[in-house]
Amino acid sequence: MKTALIVMLVVLGIILVGSILLMNPKGGxxxxxxxxxxxxGSGNEYGSKKSIEGKLKKVATITAILFVGISLFLPFxx
Numbered sequence: 001m002k003t004a005l006i007v008m009l010v011v012l013g014i015i016l017v018g019s020i021l022l023m024n025p026k027g028g029x030x031x032x033x034x035x036x037x038x039x040x041g042s043g044n045e046y047g048s049k050k051s052i053e054g055k056l057k058k059v060a061t062i063t064a065i066l067f068v069g070i071s072l073f074l075p076f077x078x
Contacts, residue, residue, distance in 0.1 A: 001077055001078075002074070002077050002078070005070055005073070005074050005077060006074070008066075008070055009067065009070055009071065009074070012063050012066055012067045012070070013067060015059070015063050016060060016063040016064055016067060019056050019059045019060040019063065020060055022056055023053065023056050023057070023060070024053060
């Protein structure tokens, strides 16, 4: 059980870092090509910039809550 929780922490940590790095800060960022004006033109076949940013924010929030919850629960598992 403890090993499974530690593996989940590692996976959640990777997802959390990845989703935060893909977010588009005000000055640009790693995720700028995903929801930004990549490919030329304002139309984007993958959806708008705001919808991708919203999804990344939800993923980061949920992942952070799960990460903290498991981290607090882990010391009590034998």
